[in-house]
Amino acid sequence: MALNTLHDLMIAELKDLYSAEKQLVSALPKMAKAAGNENLKQAITLHLEQTKGQVARLEEIFGMLDTSPRGKKCKAMEGLCEEGAEMLEEEGEDQVRDAGIIAAAQRVEHYEIAAYGSTIAFARQMGHDEIVTLLEQSLEEEKATDVLLSELAVNEVNVAANELSGDDEDMADEEDESEDAPAAATSSRSKAKSPVNAGTKRSASAKRK
Structure with missing residues (x-):
């Protein structure tokens, strides 16, 4: 046209x-x-x-x-x-x-x-x-x-x-927190059982005596 x-x-x-x-x-x-x-x-x-x-x-x-x-x-x-x-x-x-x-x-x-x-x-x-x-x-x-x-x-x-x-973000935050908690607990137990830490403490005690 x-x-x-x-x-x-x-x-x-x-x-x-x-x-x-x-x-x-x-x-x-x-x-x-x-x-x-x-x-x-x-x-x-x-x-x-x-x-x-x-x-x-x-x-x-x-x-x-x-x-x-x-x-x-x-x-x-x-x-x-x-x-x-x-x-x-x-x-x-x-x-x-x-x-x-x-x-x-x-x-x-x-x-x-x-x-x-x-x-x-x-x-x-x-x-x-x-x-x-x-x-x-x-x-x-x-x-x-x-x-x-x-x-x-x-x-x-x-x-x-x-x-x-918002619901997705809340779920993601909860998952992050649940993953961080076991990691923190494992780290604390490792420090408590570490022979290096124990030896260091005994050495420091002997020096004070």
């Missing part, structure tokens, strides 16, 4: 957004299923429904423009979804995985916020007020989701993941 006008660029951005949202409709259920934190699971499920609504808005916009939404794949979203899928397959603690899910989800949100923002600017410049209104609804949902994920991370998920790190 040739980009000869701002209208051409707006269409390209809209197709990119459409592809991105369609990919998310497939990816979000997997993230929700993998989430251990119940509030995180609910937040992802809620955003899945919002994403379906965003797809519908984009289809409405393409209808207004008498243009097909097909024909372009958002490679950026494809990469973000692949990274998220790889993280879900990693073995480990649920609390840490939840923190990773939020990180992956927020990378997606930040990409979408930027994409919606620029597309809105193009539509506004050309006087497409109805399109601006529809896109702004989706943008506000993306921003609200980003804020919700940040709150979950700060207040619940990251706290739980960090507590696991």
